[in-house]
Amino acid sequence: MKLLVICLGNICRSPMGEGALRARLAEAGLAGRVQVDSAGTSGWHAGDPPDRRAVACAKRHGVDISGLRARALIAEDFLHFDHIFCADRDNLFEAQKLAPAEARERAVLWLPWAGVGESAVVPDPYYGGEADFEHSWALVDAAARATVQRLFRRDDSGIIPT
Template identity: 35%
Template structure:
C-alpha cells in the first residue's frame, strides 16, 4: 500500500481539497486497494472541523466526494507512515522538515508535479478566496502525481 499525505496550514482548504481530488482520481483508476490518501495541517486551529465552505463548494461543483473529511494536525509519526508527503507551500515544507527531526524523509511541494506552473506555492484560498484557481492547480498536480506513482509501481 502506497500512502500519500497532503499538508497545508489548517487542513480545511488546500490539503483536504487535494485529498478528495486525489482519492477521486485513485478510485476512478481502480487503485483504491494500492493507494491510501490522507491530509493534515501544520497548525491546530481547525482540528475536527470539516473542510472550508469554499472547498466544499468547489468539490461539489466538480462532483468530488469529501464525506468524512475532518481537519487534523500532522504528527511526528506521519513522517514514517507515509511514502509521499506533499506540502502546499514553502512554509508547510519548512514546518514538515522541522517535524521530521532531520530524518531522511522525502517531502515534495504540490506544484513540483505541475512543471508548467510559474509559481511554486499553492496560494491559500482561506486568505485569497481563489478556490477556483487553487482547484485547477491541485487537480492538474494530482493528475501528474498519480501518473508518477503509477510509473513507479511498474
C-alpha cells in the first residue's frame, strides 16, 4: 500500500500529514507495510524542508518531520500510489488535472475519505500563527488515525497482518 499526501507547496499541511500517517502506522505495527510520501501541486519549494512552524508543531506532538524535503506532484505519482490524499479542493482540482485519466480517481479530499468530515478540508496555516498550525495538525492527525483504521479493516488492503 502506498499513500501520498498533497497540499500546495509541500511545506506545511502535507509534510505534517505524512508525519502523522507515519506515526499512526507505526503505532498500529504497519510501518513496514505502507509507504508514505508527500508532495505539492506547485514546485515552488522543491528541495526545501518543511516550514519551521510545521516542524515545531509536529515535534510538539512527538513527530519529527525535519528531514522531509518538498517536491512537486508528478503524473507518475498517480501510477505509483494507491491513494492520493489532498488537503483541499484547489489541490484536488490541480492534482486531477495532472493525473492520467485512468488514475484520476486515486486523488481524493483526505478528510472526507477518512470520515473526518463530509466536506472538510485542511486549511492552509502558512499565513497564520501557532494556533493555525495546531488546528491543521489536529485535522491531519485525525485523518491519519482514521485512515489507518479504514485501511486496517479492509480485507483487500494488502496490509492486514496475518
